[in-house]
């Protein structure tokens with residue numbers, strides 16, 4: 001179980017240290033023809049846009065060695081005989097970690113999700129990197145760029161309830177003044193950010209909530225930090241009333257989609273060069289435009305590296321004949337939205353569509369986030385330094401469409417659970433909506449225990465909502481009744497025969 005410890009500081013550093021990104025009908029047909037075929041005609045094409053070219057090799061180096069987080073836990077504390085164990089528990093908990101071949105210096109032996117670097121003030125620190133959410137285990141190995149579907153953000157992060165390290169205690173660990181200040185800055189930012197990012201279920205990602213919080217606490221024009229929220233932004237419903245428990249559930253997408261997508265995020269709202277949103281992700285310690293500009297330079301190369309990430313090949317046996325039967329099913333029912341695939345990448349196509357929400361019919365919250373629920377934050381973002389690099393267009397300006405992008409399906413078999421909110425545990429269930437469980441729980445978090453038949457992680461369907469389960473079981477339960485967690489829509493597989501679905505599933509393993 002990847003349960004995170006209730007650390008000394010009562011701060012799950014995983015979230016604290018990172019920050020994240022974005023804020024981010026029904027399926028079927030009106031025509032009486034085969035459901036799904038033709039629905040792509042409702043989609044609008046999102047055009048390619050220019051971005052600053054960088055060096056991908058340097059990007060890999062930067063991603064795994066540099067200080068784009070700009071702050072961290074003093075390296076001295078990390079290395080300390082006694083406090084070091086606590087620092088390790090705080091940063092990685094008992095998450096499954098490994099080292100990455102090719103890393104050098106202080107980073108050589110660090111857990112994959114940490115970077116050691118020097119801050120602008122010259123303090124040696126260690127902090128989480130993007131892989132905390134963007135590298136995952138599959139079949140016992142770490143897969144670079146695969147969304148981490150087992151990160152645990154459910155810990156009780158009631159700010160202030162934890163023991164804090166006093167300056168005196170830190171000094172007794174031999175930390176100097178600058179190091180103590182570095183540590184306390186991180187601790188206090190964490191106490192502000194964390195309560196807003198607690199999730200209900202292991203694997204649920206707080207990226208959206210984190211982004212919201214980072215915007216609320218930074219001055220839009222100067223990026224100066226404030227412990228108190230600077231704008232009175234509430235997450236509201238269609239009628240303007242506040243949403244009671246606005247936890248937006250997300251599922252980190254694999255990085256190998258980046259080179260095909262002209263707009264990023266599930267709802268396609270991030271337009272233009274993508275450095276802006278990546279930087280917002282790491283802005284927890286940024287206090288000035290100057291600092292943001294310094295961090296921005298790291299992302300020119302990181303972005304170039306992300307564009308070189310490709311999906312791994314399916315590691316188990318594939319029934320080639322069955323997969324070949326699935327190819328025409330895919331071409332007829334799916335390719336219009338998801339593109340075409342080939343062993344020769346130059347022959348592939350990807351239409352870059354934005355499908356209206358009422359056409360795809362999946363959970364509306366993420367598509368509506370910047371339109372209905374928190375329009376003030378889109379304005380904040382677009383007017384900020386970050387918005388000068390990447391625009392947020394929650395409503396496509398050309399067409400007025402609000403919806404989701406059909407993602408490229410490369411390596412889709414590795415990315416369970418499915419849909420933008422991770423509400424559907426297996427591909428088999430995604431292709432037959434009548435079988436999707438309302439309440440379910442993963443049987444384990446063992447990446448060696450992949451279900452090759454249903455294509456996803458072993459899970460059990462439950463009879464009762466999460467709130468009625470024993471407290472210890474609750475963090476393992478996905479409850480589709482919550483706001484942002486519906487498993488509805490995308491019924492394009494429903495019209496297929498069981499035989500067609502089986503063949504299509506086999507075909508999807510070849511992507």
Ligand code: HEC
Pocket residue numbers: 015018019020021022023024068129130131132133134205206207208210250251252253254255257258261263264265266267274278279281282302306366
């Ligand atoms: C706390 C977890 C978390 C961290 C840390 C994080 N991300 Fe993400 N990232 C996400 C989630 C969740 C999404 C999906 C958001 C959405 O589309 O609505 C995402 C989306 C993205 C996308 C868009 C992909 C697509 O297909 O549209 C890119 C690119 C990305 N992240 C890069 C990064 C980089 C680079 C870093 C490090 C600087 C980073 N992320 C740090 C969780 C995280």
Ligand code: HEC
Pocket residue numbers: 036037039040266330333334335336337338355360362363404405406407409412415417418419420421427430490492493504
């Ligand atoms: C009309 C366009 C359209 C058609 C046709 C369509 N899809 Fe999709 N698909 C989408 C959109 C939009 C999403 C994203 C929905 C979301 O995440 O809320 C999606 C999501 C998915 C996902 C989940 C990806 C993830 O991130 O978890 C899979 C898998 C998928 N589609 C497979 C298929 C297959 C197989 C077919 C053919 C039977 C198909 N789709 C037909 C539009 C379409």
